Amino acid sequence: MKKRHLILFLITTIFLGCSDQNGEGAYQDHPCEVGDQGVYINESDEINEANLLFDDSRMVIQYVTGHPDGDYxxxxxxxxxxxxxLYTFAINAGDTSTLDQNFNVTAGSYLTVDGTPYPQNNNVVLNTIIGGSQVGGAVKMDFEGDYDPWDDGAFRVVGELCVEIDEVINYNEFVYITDGTNLKVVDVTNPISPSLATSVSLPSSHYVKVINRSVAVVGQTASSEPYVSTINITDPESSYVAATTSKSSSNTILTDAIKLDNKVILTDLHSRNKLFVTATNDMEEIGDAHGGFCITNLNNDHLVLLDGLGVSTYKIGFNFQLTFPFLPSNVSLLWTSLVGNRFDKIENDGQYAYVANVEGQKLIKLEVNASAINQLSSLNIGGHPSALEIYNNYAYVTMSPTLTTPYNAGFDGIKMIDLNTMQVIDSVMLTNASGVVVKGIYAYVTDANGLHIYNISSGSLNLISTFNQGFGNYISLLSY
Structure with a gap:
């Protein structure tokens, strides 16, 4: 008898995803009727009724598109x-599936617990009562069948599962990481179990930026060729070097890249800015001999550039006719309150520009208008930034000390910053933290120990997995 109770408890926790009943209050008699998310068991051989609510901070519901067998x-x-x-292709009202041992089964369902397919022996059927395909959409399923995980006699279980969709993503989600030797393509479709999809040999690979669904550019730091490698990522798992651009007296070290229409603007550490056409791999000089540290496109209205000559931030007039070249006659020097560094980064949230400054260990908020760049606020972040990402009113900054004075001390890890208050709301210590990108409810962070994936849906950095092979320098992904 006790064993039967234990089995039922395991089924309950499996479907509930280790819920703790939201941590407060009394149980709802029937969560699937009152609008909460959870499971209601209304029939079993041992217990007549049982219910449990989902803890939303520990449970993620995705509607996934793009799978060859259909959405799920x-x-x-x-x-x-x-x-x-739990994966299921039974997503529309009226769809029915049984639990299976394989994932790629049209209209099927696949359940694992700690990586183990579960249950082993069953005829449990899932019926979709309500289906949704948008964030916030309600999903309701009922389940019934005989369950026998340990071959000691099956018992029957009947109940309901009800959830709300947290995000809509594409089936194939990959991140691209440079590690000085290779470009690593990591499959993060299942964020709790990332895997290496492929590795492209790229000696001295440093900077990487995904331009579109077909192209990524990789900058290399060695004095030998090449300067930039153009990577075909049409099929991420078969990514390859499609073309290379040679080094020259004006091609030294790529520091940043942004996409403008069908072109890419690059900044170079020791030389000038460049207009790079990835389709033909042609490169045109579009600036004077200033070294460029980083650049961002603010509302298709202004380019904000941290330039190496005056070590200052510039505002550059921008339109889709691309007013080039970036010469002093076309550049307005509007702000000089910053000592720059090649690892400085500029990003924007559509309204303001933000500079992660290595020298000052600060995150600086800037207002950009037609006549001036004004500093609105500055936050001491206590470390030397290595990467910056702006996403949904938050800044994510990785920081790492180096061997070079005065950058050999300070915080090593990632900090999450509320841009409305310009205050740090969470931080995690790492080892030589090097890169960060954010998409959906996940932050992907690289350091010397691997790729760390954090769930950020609760407004904090909650680690869900670490992929040890994911260590590296820069990281990028397809952002749309």
Missing amino acids: YHMYSMGVSPVMD
Whole structure:
């Protein structure tokens, strides 16, 4: 009898994803009727009724598009073991599936617990009562069947599962990481179980930027060729070097890249800015001999550039006719309150520009208008930035000390900053933190120990997995 109770408890925790009933209050009699997310068991051989609510901070519901067999739901728990993964192609009202041992089964469902397919022996059927395809959409399923995980006699279980969609993503989600030797393509479609999709040999690879669904550019730091490698990523798992651009007296070290229409603007550490056409791999000089540190496109109205000659931030007039070259006659020097560094980064949130400054260990908020760049606020972040990402009113900054004075001290890790208050709301210590990109509810962070994936949906950095092979320098992904 006790064993039967234990089995039922395991089923409950599996479907609930290790919920803790939201941590407060009394249980709802029937969560799937009152609008909460959870599971209601209304029939079993041992217990007549049982229910449990989902803890939203530990449960993620995705509507996933782009799979060859069709769209599907991915429901998973995180944070503590056991970690549940439930995939089902039964996404429309009236769809029915049975639990299977394989994922790629049209209209099927696949359940794992801590990576183990589960249950092993069953005829459990899932019926979709309500289906959704947008964030916030309600999903409701009922399940029933005989369950026998340990071959000691099956028992029957009947109940309902109800959830709300947290995000809509594409089936194929990849991040691209340079590590000085290779460009690593890491499959993060399942964020709790990332894997290496392929590795492209690129000696001295440093900077990487995904331009579109077909092209990524990689900058290399060695004095030998090449300067930039153009990578075909049409099929991420078969990425390859499509073309290279040679070094020259004006091609030294690529520091940043942004996409403008069908072209790419590059900044170079020791030389001038360049207009790079990735389709033909042609490169045109579009600036004077200033060294360029970083650049951002603010509302297709202004380019904000941190330039190496005056070590200052410039505002550059911009339109889709591309007013080039970036010569002093076309550049307005509007702000000189910054000592720059090649690792400085500029990003924007559509309204303001933000500079992560290595020398001053600061995140600086700037207002950009037709006549001036004005500093609105400055936050001491206590370390030397290595990467900056702006996403949904938050800044994510990785920082790492170096061997070079005065940059050999300070915070090593990532900090999450509320841009409305310009205050740090969370931080995680790492080892030589080097890169960060954010998409959906995940922040992907690289350091010397690997690729760390954090769930950020609760307004903090919640680690859900680490991929040890994911260590590297810069990291990039397809951002749309």
